Amino acid sequence: MFVTLPYMHHALRTAARAALLILAVPAASAASAGDGPVLAAFAHPDDERVVGPLLARLAREGREVHLVIATDGSKGVTPHGGIAAGPQLAAARVTESQCAADRLGVRKLHMIGLEDGSLGHSMERLAELRTRLAAIVDAVRPEVVVTFGPEGGTGHPDHRLVGNVTTEIVQGDARRSGIRLFYASLPEERLRAAPQSVPRVSGVAEALLTVRVPVAPRDVAAGRASFACHATxxxxxxxxxxxxxxxxxxxGTAWLRPWNGADPAPILP
Structure with a gap:
């Protein structure tokens, strides 16, 4: 099922339906187009929560799902966690990330392990992120990549930079031109009306989130179970x-948009 707003332009609706197909090919059509690996690239352990139900649905339907986390989460100190910043917290967050990935049905978790909060510190650090993330992309050969858009969820610099570098990797080499890149976000209008929580996130105008993938209650439940792993x-x-x-x-919907506008090729039903 695909849902559009009544005022959405016909061309936008058509593009959105086509993009949805790319994401929603069922497991039964494993030999057909649209059944390739899916790679989700985020900055910190727990960032994947924004697409948890989507990843759960894809894995449940037989897609090979990979989750990449760029940083080690070693500075995510909380009053209740009781762990100081540093290697012990980083190790705890690796354990939490593996727990979360397992509960979503992720095939493989890739922890790049760069220092938390450091991605914007130097050109060298960004180059390291690019090199290591590109190596994962080339090894996995994903059909679909999902990452942060320019708003970066909560706006954290690491979020914005991971989305930026992921986009650079996809657009910067013709050998990767077949990858379908999507930005995961939330509709701003619905965020303003929602029960409030912390951290606050920045959304995107609902009309621009043209890829809308239905997620079942069991997928939402899997997302919640995954999120519960991040107890620190x-x-x-x-x-x-x-x-x-x-x-x-x-x-009941995972909200995304194609990184470069309309995506006419088929991706998920």
């Missing part, structure tokens, strides 16, 4: 508040 970062009450916000905003 959120108390149960904080998780409940975030889950209420996301449930309202998602409303």
């Amino acid at each position: 970062q959120y108390t149960p009450a904080q998780m409940d508040a975030i889950n209420r916000t996301l449930a309202y905003v998602w409303d």
